[in-house]
Amino acid sequence: MTDPLQGLLPDQPVCAAEPGTWCARFYEWTHSDFLAESANAIVSKTSAIVLIIVVALLTRWLLHRAIRRLIENAADTRVSRAIVRRTPNRLRNGSVEAVTARRSQRAKTIGSVLRSISSAVILLIAAIMILAEFGVNLGPILASAGIVGVAVGFGAQNLVRDFLSGMFMLLEDQYGVGDVVDVGDAVGTVETVGLRITTIRDIKGTLWYVRNGEIVRVGNMTQGYAVAVVDLPLAHTVDTAEVTELVTRVATERLAADDISGDVLEPVQVLGVDKVTAEGVTLRLTAKVSPGRQFVVQRALNAAITDALDEEHIPRPVLFPSPLVDGKPVLPPTGGTT
Numbered sequence: 295m296t297d298p299l300q301g302l303l304p305d306q307p308v309c310a311a312e313p314g315t316w317c318a319r320f321y322e323w324t325h326s327d328f329l330a331e332s333a334n335a336i337v338s339k340t341s342a343i344v345l346i347i348v349v350a351l352l353t354r355w356l357l358h359r360a361i362r363r364l365i366e367n368a369a370d371t372r373v374s375r376a377i378v379r380r381t382p383n384r385l386r387n388g389s390v391e392a393v394t395a396r397r398s399q400r401a402k403t404i405g406s407v408l409r410s411i412s413s414a415v416i417l418l419i420a421a422i423m424i425l426a427e428f429g430v431n432l433g434p435i436l437a438s439a440g441i442v443g444v445a446v447g448f449g450a451q452n453l454v455r456d457f458l459s460g461m462f463m464l465l466e467d468q469y470g471v472g473d474v475v476d477v478g479d480a481v482g483t484v485e486t487v488g489l490r491i492t493t494i495r496d497i498k499g500t501l502w503y504v505r506n507g508e509i510v511r512v513g514n515m516t517q518g519y520a521v522a523v524v525d526l527p528l529a530h531t532v533d534t535a536e537v538t539e540l541v542t543r544v545a546t547e548r549l550a551a552d553d554i555s556g557d558v559l560e561p562v563q564v565l566g567v568d569k570v571t572a573e574g575v576t577l578r579l580t581a582k583v584s585p586g587r588q589f590v591v592q593r594a595l596n597a598a599i600t601d602a603l604d605e606e607h608i609p610r611p612v613l614f615p616s617p618l619v620d621g622k623p624v625l626p627p628t629g630g631t632t
Contacts, residue, residue, distance in 0.1 A: 574611030
């Protein structure tokens, strides 16, 4: 019977005498007892770790590819144009190109977020599996991570709230860059839309940073269509039928002008007397226009109608000032007798 220790050097491990084994190969390559004796464990663990990494990278690539395909279909120019063309003209938010660009931008933003989330989840799972291969006790680590996660969750709940609100705003397309919105404390034009912060520039030029989680309601003035509303204060003595005819004619002519005719979606509508006060009456007219152009149309109608009323000498309400005594106005009595 052959002795397995025969031919070994004094410092060689026993397994080095077995030809074809990983122990013998490692000892031949490194002449290290430790590496030779650990050869089987090193090979098995390395194979498992490499397999985990390969599977994780392959899964990440497949998920990214699926997300990219989904986003490309959602942002497909032909699909977007078809959807927009099937939408009635009066409900379109701007031109076909603007709607398509906005749809594509929103889809790409959502796709970027989904890819980042999927990568983080896959790499985290792969790291836990690799630590398990090294024999690390994951119980205390997971327990500590859970405690830290709860603490961070309480401390960063506003951040999570802002992030989730931003995601839903993007998915629901509540507003986009260039829209004129009213979010409560800030009213103006949206300049940037992020997952945590939305910036809004008001009419005075102030840039407001609004956290998405603090936005309770949104009034979008540039989505679908807008309505230009003009209120005309008149005296009690005016002939409303005559003024209505005059205002309708002037407004129709003004809306047909080249500078604003492209913004008008429907003919002007004179709604009639909207309010009666002690000073006079208020005549209201409206016109449906392209989104975001209601303010331009309102100013144009106000200027044209004011000039027409002045030319026809149509009386307006007159507010009589209070009488002055020693340079101070005398207020009317609030009640009771003297």
